[in-house]
Amino acid sequence: MPKSQFIDPKQVRKSGKIEFKDIPVNQYDKSIEDEKVNFSKKQFIAIYHDMALIRHFETMINLIKIRGEYEGIEYNHPGPAHLSIGQESAAVGMAYHLGVDDFIFGSHRSHGEILAKGMSAISKMSDEELNDMMKNFFGGTILKIVSDGHQGDMKSLARRFLVYGTLAEIFARETGFNKGLGGSMHAFFTPLGVYPNNAIVGGSGDIAVGAALYKKVNQKDGIVVANIGDASMACGPVWEGLAFASMDQFEQLWEGAYKGGLPIIFNIMNNQYGMGGQTCGETMGYDIAARIGAGVNRDSMHAERVDGYNPLAVIDAYKRKMELIKDKKGPILLDVLTYRYSGHSPSDASSYRTKEEIEAWENQDCIVSYGNELVKAGITTQKELDAIQADIVELMKYAMTLAIDEKVSPRMDLEKHPELIGDMIFSNQSVDKMEDRPVEVNHPMEENPRVQQIAKKERYAFDANGKPFSKIKQYQLRDGLFEAIVDRFYKDPTLVAYGEENRDWGGAFAVYRGLTEALPYQRLFNSPISEASIIGTAIGYAMCGGRVIPEIMYCDFLGRCGDEVFNQLPKWQAMSGNVIKMPVVIRVSVGSKYGAQHSQDWSSLVAHIPGLKVCFPATPYDAKGLMNTALQGTDPVVFFESQRIYDVGEQFHKEGVPEEYYEIPFGEPDIKREGKDITILSIGATVYRALEAAEELESKYGMSAEVIDARSIVPFNYEPVIESLKKTGRIILTSDANERGSFLKDMAQRITELAFDELDAPPVVVGSRNWITPAYELEQYFFPGKDWIIDAIHEKIVPLKGHVVKNNFTNAEIIRRGKLGI
Amino acid sequence: MYDLAIIGGGPGGYVAAERAGTKGLKVVLIEKKELGGVCLNEGCIPTKTLLYSAKIYDNAVGGSKYGVESKEVSFDFGKMMSRKQKVVKKLVGGVGAKMKMFNVKTIKDTAYIKGRTQQGIEISTSEEEIVAAHLLICTGSEAFIPPIPGLGEPGDVILTNREILELKEKPDSLVIIGGGVIGMEFASFFNSLGTKVTIIEMLDEILCGMDVEMSAMLRQMYAKKGIEFNLSSKVTKVEGNVVTFEKDGKETMLSGDKILVSVGRKPVTTGFGLENLGVELFRGGIKVDDKMKTNVPNVFAAGDVTGFSLLAHTASREGEVVVNNLCGREDRMRYNAIPGVVYTNPEIAGVGLTEEAARQKGIAYKVAKLPMAYAGRFIAENEGGSGLCKVLVGAKYGEVLGVHMLGNPSSEMIYGACMAIEAELTLKELEEVVFPHPTVSEIFKETVFDFGHITSNAKSTAIKVS
Numbered sequence A: 001m002p003k004s005q006f007i008d009p010k011q012v013r014k015s016g017k018i019e020f021k022d023i024p025v026n027q028y029d030k031s032i033e034d035e036k037v038n039f040s041k042k043q044f045i046a047i048y049h050d051m052a053l054i055r056h057f058e059t060m061i062n063l064i065k066i067r068g069e070y071e072g073i074e075y076n077h078p079g080p081a082h083l084s085i086g087q088e089s090a091a092v093g094m095a096y097h098l099g100v101d102d103f104i105f106g107s108h109r110s111h112g113e114i115l116a117k118g119m120s121a122i123s124k125m126s127d128e129e130l131n132d133m134m135k136n137f138f139g140g141t142i143l144k145i146v147s148d149g150h151q152g153d154m155k156s157l158a159r160r161f162l163v164y165g166t167l168a169e170i171f172a173r174e175t176g177f178n179k180g181l182g183g184s185m186h187a188f189f190t191p192l193g194v195y196p197n198n199a200i201v202g203g204s205g206d207i208a209v210g211a212a213l214y215k216k217v218n219q220k221d222g223i224v225v226a227n228i229g230d231a232s233m234a235c236g237p238v239w240e241g242l243a244f245a246s247m248d249q250f251e252q253l254w255e256g257a258y259k260g261g262l263p264i265i266f267n268i269m270n271n272q273y274g275m276g277g278q279t280c281g282e283t284m285g286y287d288i289a290a291r292i293g294a295g296v297n298r299d300s301m302h303a304e305r306v307d308g309y310n311p312l313a314v315i316d317a318y319k320r321k322m323e324l325i326k327d328k329k330g331p332i333l334l335d336v337l338t339y340r341y342s343g344h345s346p347s348d349a350s351s352y353r354t355k356e357e358i359e360a361w362e363n364q365d366c367i368v369s370y371g372n373e374l375v376k377a378g379i380t381t382q383k384e385l386d387a388i389q390a391d392i393v394e395l396m397k398y399a400m401t402l403a404i405d406e407k408v409s410p411r412m413d414l415e416k417h418p419e420l421i422g423d424m425i426f427s428n429q430s431v432d433k434m435e436d437r438p439v440e441v442n443h444p445m446e447e448n449p450r451v452q453q454i455a456k457k458e459r460y461a462f463d464a465n466g467k468p469f470s471k472i473k474q475y476q477l478r479d480g481l482f483e484a485i486v487d488r489f490y491k492d493p494t495l496v497a498y499g500e501e502n503r504d505w506g507g508a509f510a511v512y513r514g515l516t517e518a519l520p521y522q523r524l525f526n527s528p529i530s531e532a533s534i535i536g537t538a539i540g541y542a543m544c545g546g547r548v549i550p551e552i553m554y555c556d557f558l559g560r561c562g563d564e565v566f567n568q569l570p571k572w573q574a575m576s577g578n579v580i581k582m583p584v585v586i587r588v589s590v591g592s593k594y595g596a597q598h599s600q601d602w603s604s605l606v607a608h609i610p611g612l613k614v615c616f617p618a619t620p621y622d623a624k625g626l627m628n629t630a631l632q633g634t635d636p637v638v639f640f641e642s643q644r645i646y647d648v649g650e651q652f653h654k655e656g657v658p659e660e661y662y663e664i665p666f667g668e669p670d671i672k673r674e675g676k677d678i679t680i681l682s683i684g685a686t687v688y689r690a691l692e693a694a695e696e697l698e699s700k701y702g703m704s705a706e707v708i709d710a711r712s713i714v715p716f717n718y719e720p721v722i723e724s725l726k727k728t729g730r731i732i733l734t735s736d737a738n739e740r741g742s743f744l745k746d747m748a749q750r751i752t753e754l755a756f757d758e759l760d761a762p763p764v765v766v767g768s769r770n771w772i773t774p775a776y777e778l779e780q781y782f783f784p785g786k787d788w789i790i791d792a793i794h795e796k797i798v799p800l801k802g803h804v805v806k807n808n809f810t811n812a813e814i815i816r817r818g819k820l821g822i
Numbered sequence B: 001m002y003d004l005a006i007i008g009g010g011p012g013g014y015v016a017a018e019r020a021g022t023k024g025l026k027v028v029l030i031e032k033k034e035l036g037g038v039c040l041n042e043g044c045i046p047t048k049t050l051l052y053s054a055k056i057y058d059n060a061v062g063g064s065k066y067g068v069e070s071k072e073v074s075f076d077f078g079k080m081m082s083r084k085q086k087v088v089k090k091l092v093g094g095v096g097a098k099m100k101m102f103n104v105k106t107i108k109d110t111a112y113i114k115g116r117t118q119q120g121i122e123i124s125t126s127e128e129e130i131v132a133a134h135l136l137i138c139t140g141s142e143a144f145i146p147p148i149p150g151l152g153e154p155g156d157v158i159l160t161n162r163e164i165l166e167l168k169e170k171p172d173s174l175v176i177i178g179g180g181v182i183g184m185e186f187a188s189f190f191n192s193l194g195t196k197v198t199i200i201e202m203l204d205e206i207l208c209g210m211d212v213e214m215s216a217m218l219r220q221m222y223a224k225k226g227i228e229f230n231l232s233s234k235v236t237k238v239e240g241n242v243v244t245f246e247k248d249g250k251e252t253m254l255s256g257d258k259i260l261v262s263v264g265r266k267p268v269t270t271g272f273g274l275e276n277l278g279v280e281l282f283r284g285g286i287k288v289d290d291k292m293k294t295n296v297p298n299v300f301a302a303g304d305v306t307g308f309s310l311l312a313h314t315a316s317r318e319g320e321v322v323v324n325n326l327c328g329r330e331d332r333m334r335y336n337a338i339p340g341v342v343y344t345n346p347e348i349a350g351v352g353l354t355e356e357a358a359r360q361k362g363i364a365y366k367v368a369k370l371p372m373a374y375a376g377r378f379i380a381e382n383e384g385g386s387g388l389c390k391v392l393v394g395a396k397y398g399e400v401l402g403v404h405m406l407g408n409p410s411s412e413m414i415y416g417a418c419m420a421i422e423a424e425l426t427l428k429e430l431e432e433v434v435f436p437h438p439t440v441s442e443i444f445k446e447t448v449f450d451f452g453h454i455t456s457n458a459k460s461t462a463i464k465v466s
């Protein structure tokens, strides 16, 4: 909502109509003869070669899957294999113009795209570049394997490297491109610009946009291609990716070199089927997928349907579209028509289509027709083509033999190194800035109005007499977050932050107030209301080498980016064999007062997913220190904040929140109040209620409670809690998360397991009810309060003389609720 | 505002009231009939009083065995009954005095629970509208009349424990439906007085829950004394004085001047507004946890109303658990050391696991048993009498799991075994305890030492591991 844009009622209320630009369909009509000016013989043949390479590669895997044998080599591959036999021209056409700086993203069906893009990049790289690339990858492990006995030039070595690395990955070998942790559906190889292929249909639809954002914000060369299926055009994340990629602000608000559209092509590999569902005629309504462009922006995304059965048609389209991108006219939508003869996967009996249909397409086979055309045009002979095929078969036999050789291509040895995968879940690096170059900011930090305002605040909440300063005088939790974030913006040039209402508004809860003044658009902007793409793009941005803070305005909206948070963000570091880093700090705000869909603490859901770090600070000191740590790291962090306490002052660090930079390590709980009779372990904002309870326990019942603030929950060090238990022998755990399945339960179990002998009573969990959150006025019946904690202690841990409980913690009631599921 | 309101003045309620009063809690006890509940008024105390009269009579009649001759021994049924009344009155009065002493407010009225508010639990009585922070429900139980055709409300012929204790004359014949503890105690009493007693029991042994071997021995002793036992027999019909029962598919009819129904007890959970609290029931009784908490905060139950372990001392201890927790003393109810006594002549007393229960629960145990005659004092005082003592210990650690005795005065000795179980004593520790000599209680010690003989003389004792 920039003030510079005036919404003039006179203008917008005027009558009129929307006119659409025509969307071309299969308009390429050149002959080989016509194309001779554009391609050398070598290039014509390379196109043929790359298609044949894919065909043989996929055929080999198909035979292995179906017959357990290829050219006399026996092997059993139990894992997946979604093949693209028939689609080779589409892949090669897509990749033809792309160099190593151009990034492609793909789907479960992307072997062909890996090979096509790999070959295309190789063809454009110098021998030296190729050598460096191979030498530097996993310490030259793959290079060593493929250079053994190799004769020929660097490009042919690189071809071997590409085929072997891909195949070894598919067979889950440690010598594969992703150490065997990606496998068929997720194999990729960033040194050649092949970015993650995604087994979640449509998964690349928003991640790829993030990569394009990275290129734009960091002024990197190259374009991004999102290879997605025709059926994925129904997926929310794809639409959200389209929405994000087509924001007006790129053209209208971003300035200077940053002005203009994102360098991205949404490349629909339109094989006209999902698994068995037929997109045109059955499961979709777009008829021709390119039509979708018309709904997205003024330019209809420059959409076009291209005949993907003709590699030259696709190459032609790419040439034109890449020009548009150079003119900053992205995003672009290409509907590349193709067909797969192979089943969706080898188990597919093709019960959803007729033999006649498959045959009709086979009769027009893209490789055969293209070969025939080349021969007809006198560019080559059938013999020459046959020789190419024979050479490829040899290459396949070579790669196959090596890739299944347990000595050359072993799997990860989890016997010898049982924690190999565990060690890859996080990268755990400490990096000031993701790239060394000057930061783009609007003014020196000292001139920032928010920085100046904070300078006048009291960094400890109480005066010398212990009286609290007024709320506005206190340095608040939101100030702690701001300080850490603004500091990083002035350190790391790649850092960007976005989300809903982040710019101008300053974030819905005023954490970013002042940032708009400090940062140009490309570093802080408002995203569409599109949580999937907010996180999805952040993932793509980080994958490419940037650092990013996406914001989810309310925790409750996490469901909207469920796939991104559960399947993408946490997985890619390990799935890449630790090639990829993921410095994404998602700020998630836990609401209150706004009822059922705006008040949930879902930290437990996130903590359940391996691969995410999760923290939930409750004090300004912790907020700043943990945010600094999050932003210094290279791992994905889900950073929970509570709207109940954005305005709390620092009540624990008497010296006040330090002005200088400091880090609080993740995983270290903090004792907020010392005690000896009972331990209260809290996650998030409940720590203040725990402290109130501790106060009352002391004054009314003479019980001294130790209050521990978990601060972060993944990772988490149990040792301080166990130490506390050695004194107290009793523990109660509390948070605002609803009690069933809450992370507190996990902690209670761990504590029982680790400190059973210290416990005088079972650990007791006090969470919110397994209900919907009611209106603010009724929240006391839903969220744990001071009296809940005391009641639970009295009822379940140790009776407190004279205490009258208000809440029901009886066993019978717990069993009843369990039976009812509430 | 009371700290604690108690409904029901039986051993559950009045003991809790006394304990809470001692601790300085503000307590109100509401009892609609007489303080002391079933136990004092129509249960434990009156029956034991009468049984003592019967025992004196038995001794007088059998005195010659000991060289004491009494001529023309007779009894006065009316006098027995009025003495019983005197005892009850005295004890009930004693309870009342105690309540005063410990500042427990008592209200003689039917309590009605109105519900729970922010202020507390609201209970109405004609005397006072009560608001209490905590409520203890001790409404006890009443005789269960099974749905057998012809078996209506108790009256002239059909009796429960209540009516039978009000009889003016000794019946000539008595049919007892249900050979449990209550049935057997009345059988014993009337058998001593010469009533023709017939017992009809559905199960294959009397005194369900007691040690089966001892129950059978007791049955045989009473069969000799003239009681007729019909086991595995199911009453199908009652018409006037005639009871029809079925055994092995065969119908038999029996008649008696009176018919005592003693097939079990039913917790009192209706008629006093329990539903206004939403208290959860389980198998007819109030569902409680090991701190006697119901599902409703601040609401507790103790005694027969919970529907299990229907004994006066259980009720009292349960009430004490409630009070302890209210006063900040962590306390949990344990049921593994609750003694059970059958006050027949001879008595049976047991505590802890029986062999049957241990087997059923799959607990590995060792058992030793000795005839009572191993205790010199028993021989001295029980001419021609016999009895048995049985001790069960854990197979691994030798901790006492159960002790069962048949023979007088096992009711007075069993508490020693209760302490052993409660304190988790092992054989080794028990061996070091000194018992007074000569006492019948030495049989416990003898049996304990018998475990040492097991290895050398496997005959007398078996090792059972299941």
Ligand SMILES: Cc1cc2nc3c(=O)[nH]c(=O)nc-3n(C[C@H](O)[C@H](O)[C@H](O)COP(=O)(O)OP(=O)(O)OC[C@H]3O[C@@H](n4cnc5c(N)ncnc54)[C@H](O)[C@@H]3O)c2cc1C
Pocket (backbone or CB within 6 Å): B007, B008, B009, B010, B011, B012, B013, B030, B031, B032, B033, B034, B036, B037, B038, B039, B040, B042, B043, B044, B045, B047, B109, B110, B111, B112, B138, B139, B140, B141, B161, B182, B268, B271, B272, B302, B303, B304, B305, B310, B311, B312, B313, B314, B315
């Ligand atoms: C014949 C017989 C012999 C027994 N002998 C023994 C024995 O030898 N040893 C032993 O341990 N146990 C014995 N018992 C069992 C013992 O009597 C009970 O276990 C014991 O009385 C249970 O105590 P209580 O406090 O739970 O309930 P009760 O003793 O049943 O008392 C409940 C009281 O609550 C009152 N009440 C109910 N509702 C209300 C209301 N709404 N308002 C006010 N007052 C109310 C009733 O009037 C009653 O007085 C015997 C039982 C019977 C029937």
Ligand SMILES: Cc1ncc(C[n+]2csc(CCOP(=O)(O)OP(=O)(O)O)c2C)c(N)n1
Pocket (backbone or CB within 6 Å): A107, A108, A109, A199, A200, A201, A202, A228, A229, A230, A231, A232, A233, A269, A271, A272, A273, A274, A275, A344
């Ligand atoms: C989110 C998600 N839903 C469903 C699947 C299962 N699935 C794998 S591939 C596929 C069809 C995808 O069709 P399309 O996007 O056209 O790609 P194609 O397989 O045709 O290359 C489906 C449904 C998946 N992997 N991910």
Ligand SMILES: [Mg+2]
Pocket (backbone or CB within 6 Å): A229, A230, A231, A269, A270, A271, A272, A273, A274
């Ligand atoms: Mg498809």
